Amino acid sequence: MAKDVFTFMVGGKAGEGVKKAGNAAANLFASRGFSVFQYDDYQSLIRGGHNFSVVSASARPLSSHYMHADLVVNIDARSYELHRSHVADGGILVRNSDLVKDGDGVGIPMTSLAKECEHPALITGVGSFVMLCAALGMNWADTAKVVESEYRRELQDNIAYAEAIHELAWPSFGGKFKLENGGKVRPMLYGNEAIALGAAAGGLDIYVAYPMTPASSILHYLASHSEDLGIAVMHPENEIAVANMAIGAASAGARTMVGSSGGGFALMEEAISLAGMTETPLLLVLSSRPGPSTGVPTYSAQGDLNFALGQGHGDFPKIVASPSSASEAFRLTAEMLDLAWKFQVPAILLTEKHLAESRMSVDIDTDKTAWAEGMSHGKGEYKRYLDTPEGISPLMFPPSAELIKWNSYEHDEKGITSDAPETIVRMHDKRARKASSLENHLKGLNTVNVFGTGKRSIFAYGSTVMSVIEAVKSGGLDAKIVQPIYLDPLPLEELSKHAADAAIVVEQSSTGQFARLLRERAGIKVSKVIAKYDGRPFEPAELAAQLKGAL
Amino acid sequence: MPDELTTYCENTWCPGCGNFGLFNSVKKAIKQLGGKGVARSDLFMCAGIGCHGKIFDYLAVSGFYALHGRSMALAQGVKLANPSLKVFTFCGDGDAYGEGLEHMLFAAKRNAGITVIVHNNGVYGLTVGQFTPVSKRGFKGPSSPRGNVEEPLNPLALMLEAGATFVARGYSGKPDHLADIFARAMMHEGFAYVDVLQPCVSFNDTYKLYNEKVEIVSGPPKTREEALALVKRGGKIPIGVFWEEKREPYHRALMGERNPVLNRQPRGERISKVKQLLEG
Numbered sequence: 037m038a039k040d041v042f043t044f045m046v047g048g049k050a051g052e053g054v055k056k057a058g059n060a061a062a063n064l065f066a067s068r069g070f071s072v073f074q075y076d077d078y079q080s081l082i083r084g085g086h087n088f089s090v091v092s093a094s095a096r097p098l099s100s101h102y103m104h105a106d107l108v109v110n111i112d113a114r115s116y117e118l119h120r121s122h123v124a125d126g127g128i129l130v131r132n133s134d135l136v137k138d139g140d141g142v143g144i145p146m147t148s149l150a151k152e153c154e155h156p157a158l159i160t161g162v163g164s165f166v167m168l169c170a171a172l173g174m175n176w177a178d179t180a181k182v183v184e185s186e187y188r189r190e191l192q193d194n195i196a197y198a199e200a201i202h203e204l205a206w207p208s209f210g211g212k213f214k215l216e217n218g219g220k221v222r223p224m225l226y227g228n229e230a231i232a233l234g235a236a237a238g239g240l241d242i243y244v245a246y247p248m249t250p251a252s253s254i255l256h257y258l259a260s261h262s263e264d265l266g267i268a269v270m271h272p273e274n275e276i277a278v279a280n281m282a283i284g285a286a287s288a289g290a291r292t293m294v295g296s297s298g299g300g301f302a303l304m305e306e307a308i309s310l311a312g313m314t315e316t317p318l319l320l321v322l323s324s325r326p327g328p329s330t331g332v333p334t335y336s337a338q339g340d341l342n343f344a345l346g347q348g349h350g351d352f353p354k355i356v357a358s359p360s361s362a363s364e365a366f367r368l369t370a371e372m373l374d375l376a377w378k379f380q381v382p383a384i385l386l387t388e389k390h391l392a393e394s395r396m397s398v399d400i401d402t403d404k405t406a407w408a409e410g411m412s413h414g415k416g417e418y419k420r421y422l423d424t425p426e427g428i429s430p431l432m433f434p435p436s437a438e439l440i441k442w443n444s445y446e447h448d449e450k451g452i453t454s455d456a457p458e459t460i461v462r463m464h465d466k467r468a469r470k471a472s473s474l475e476n477h478l479k480g481l482n483t484v485n486v487f488g489t490g491k492r493s494i495f496a497y498g499s500t501v502m503s504v505i506e507a508v509k510s511g512g513l514d515a516k517i518v519q520p521i522y523l524d525p526l527p528l529e530e531l532s533k534h535a536a537d538a539a540i541v542v543e544q545s546s547t548g549q550f551a552r553l554l555r556e557r558a559g560i561k562v563s564k565v566i567a568k569y570d571g572r573p574f575e576p577a578e579l580a581a582q583l584k585g586a587l
Numbered sequence: 588m589p590d591e592l593t594t595y596c597e598n599t600w601c602p603g604c605g606n607f608g609l610f611n612s613v614k615k616a617i618k619q620l621g622g623k624g625v626a627r628s629d630l631f632m633c634a635g636i637g638c639h640g641k642i643f644d645y646l647a648v649s650g651f652y653a654l655h656g657r658s659m660a661l662a663q664g665v666k667l668a669n670p671s672l673k674v675f676t677f678c679g680d681g682d683a684y685g686e687g688l689e690h691m692l693f694a695a696k697r698n699a700g701i702t703v704i705v706h707n708n709g710v711y712g713l714t715v716g717q718f719t720p721v722s723k724r725g726f727k728g729p730s731s732p733r734g735n736v737e738e739p740l741n742p743l744a745l746m747l748e749a750g751a752t753f754v755a756r757g758y759s760g761k762p763d764h765l766a767d768i769f770a771r772a773m774m775h776e777g778f779a780y781v782d783v784l785q786p787c788v789s790f791n792d793t794y795k796l797y798n799e800k801v802e803i804v805s806g807p808p809k810t811r812e813e814a815l816a817l818v819k820r821g822g823k824i825p826i827g828v829f830w831e832e833k834r835e836p837y838h839r840a841l842m843g844e845r846n847p848v849l850n851r852q853p854r855g856e857r858i859s860k861v862k863q864l865l866e867g
Binding site: 239 | 595651654657665667847851862867
């Protein structure tokens with residue numbers, strides 16, 4: 037692969053195996069030691085519509101897909117219309133000649149070749165993967181091997197169809213690109229898998245969730261690995277039950293996590309205040325999609341930043357942090373579970389569809405992962421809300437001869453309800469000291485990432501950082517990227533190091549929520565906000581052009 | 588009376604409140620459980636918000652004073668985390684049948700291993716007298732000055748239909764009978780539900796009515812249908828155990844004999860499992 041980045045794109049209807057073809061392509065690149073990024077664009081439907089998958093691969097670390105592809109395979113006519121312009125210079129465009137008789141690029145009769153098969157629609161995805169193998173110069177024997185390992189169901193049909201496609205594709209573009217070997221072979225994870233596995237590595241005991249895109253695949257992943265990981269997974273009646281059950285489970289000593297998207301998360305908000313008052317450790321995943329309300333379920337946005345930061349009624353400490361890659365999601369999820377337990381606070385892991393449901397190469401050191409531990413009560417009389425200098429009261433769990441009382445009302449040290457003015461003040465001050473202890477503790481952790489050494493600062497957080505890194509690289513821009521991982525408490529001291537010059541902010545919010553946070557809380561001078569709010573992630577080449585203008 | 592099951596918290600229920608009888612019955616039941624090998628330390632109580640919930644502050648048992656309507660969900664989380672605990676929750680009738688009805692239906696449906704005790708006084712006492720989901724049509728309160736225009740729910744019928752495996756009703760004016768019901772409910776392995784007729788002396792004084800109409804039924808009916816007929820009948824108000832059956836509780840159906848808190852995977856084992864999944 038002489039190119040810096042090689043990109044494969046496949047488009048078709050839902051049910052035509054588009055995502056699976058993307059998966060297979062990503063696995064192929066990953067197995068050769070390339071850094072891979074897979075973006076799946078799909079609609080909220082089960083059959084029909086338009087889906088596409090983009091897989092970019094590079095011998096250097098890659099953090100985004102590109103929309104200009106070296107091979108574009110269009111299974112249906114709509115894909116052809118939408119993606120014919122996405123072919124990179126010197127790239128290959130393939131149309132399904134059964135559906136688009138005359139047109140640009142190479143015509144392959146993908147539908148009529150599939151007629152003999154049991155599932156003619158589903159199998160077309162296999163064909164697009166075989167075309168990628170051909171373009172990369174893989175002979176039939178090697179191609180058959182990877183098809184066999186990727187498409188095990190109805191193998192005979194798949195192999196027959198694959199061979200027919202291979203024979204038609206080879207004369208047109210066989211070996212047009214050469215697939216050399218990359219570096220170290222790394223695993224690939226969806227962001228949600230990274231969150232699930234990070235939580236598991238951090239000591240998770242219970243996951244409770246009600247399905248909602250784009251958080252659902254955390255639930256699916258943990259449910260499917262519930263037995264081997266020893267994690268109980270529950271899907272109850274609604275998100276209100278989810279959050280309250282999770283708090284109950286934590287009060288019995290279980291490391292517990294919940295996950296949802298905007299609307300479902302809104303239903304959990306009362307319980308977040310409950311966790312704040314009762315000082316219950318709880319990790320919550322807020323996986324954003326474009327809102328408000330039901331919004332655009334299967335796309336990406338960063339419109340929930342203020343929602344995450346403003347969670348809960350009443351004054352209480354909490355944590356909000358957002359990862360910028362699957363590797364970081366793994367590490368951060370474990371770290372936040374630990375922080376939730378150390379400081380007995382609700383912690384919100386804020387992410388977006390673009391990280392949650394994109395798949396990418398990861399570098400993960402499981403041995404360096406945090407393991408959630410809280411401070412335990414030793415001997416003697418137990419007071420659930422013991423007033424300590426750090427504000428942290430030791431934990432104790434049933435069964436115990438000592439009384440353990442968690443209370444949603446304001447309470448005394450023993451956890452008995454109180455409305456005495458001195459008790460109210462004392463407990464507020466105790467929780468506030470806990471917030472200070474948390475802020476001090478964070479000074480010892482990596483709270484801000486800085487990528488690059490350029491002069492001008494570009495601020496971004498969450499999944500947007502992936503696109504910005506790639507834009508700066510591919511555009512050869514003289515800039516550094518500053519990413520606060522923690523958003524509450526906001527690492528003001530660290531951020532102040534980058535406050536000298538006017539900064540550019542890149543975010544996926546139509547009202548510039550992140551820019552406002554930086555201006556109002558961190559004193560960052562923002563000269564330009566590059567906002568995108570069409571549900572689609574930033575595309576590196578496009579973003580590079582915008583950044584060039586702004587710099 | 589201060590005793591080892593009562594905390595130092597000042598009791599602020601109205602003099603004559605039905606909650607006193609209920610409180611005494613709970614303490615009596617806990618003592619009965621002690622005789623059956625269930626220590627006080629194995630108990631975990633939850634409570635919702637309302638006059639009923641004050642029992643959390645008065646009863647010297649570990650637990651969680653939850654949100655209005657949500658104690659049944661929270662209690663299920665406790666049970667899931669450590670199924671060896673005996674988890675029970677106190678609810679009000681507004682709490683259980685209004686704000687938190689969905690949790691109650693689903694707890695019954697999935698046969699969650701918790702006991703739900705509803706202090707049913709037919710009125711929102713703590714918020715000074717509004718109608719609840721079980722108040723009679725025509726009930727006058729500050730939110731229904733011309734009389735409530737809705738028909739009341741029959742929560743016992745609802746619970747029987749939803750699949751509850753233990754359904755009972757008691758009366759705070761018959762504390763010994765009530766204590767026996769509580770003890771039986773807490774020893775029941777699946778979802779146990781006890782509706783407690785509990786007069787509110789300030790906003791809905793039903794002592795006279797209940798003393799005249801309450802009637803203890805002997806054994807539970809043979810079938811769920813008979814139980815339904817019993818809880819739907821007019822005239823005398825039956826109290827006692829209306830339904831009891833054995834069915835696998837939710838936590839066991841979900842995870843067998845595993846106990847998430849007591850059988851935590853050590854870090855080394857967990858990390859090696861995660862590594863295996865990472866490396867595919």
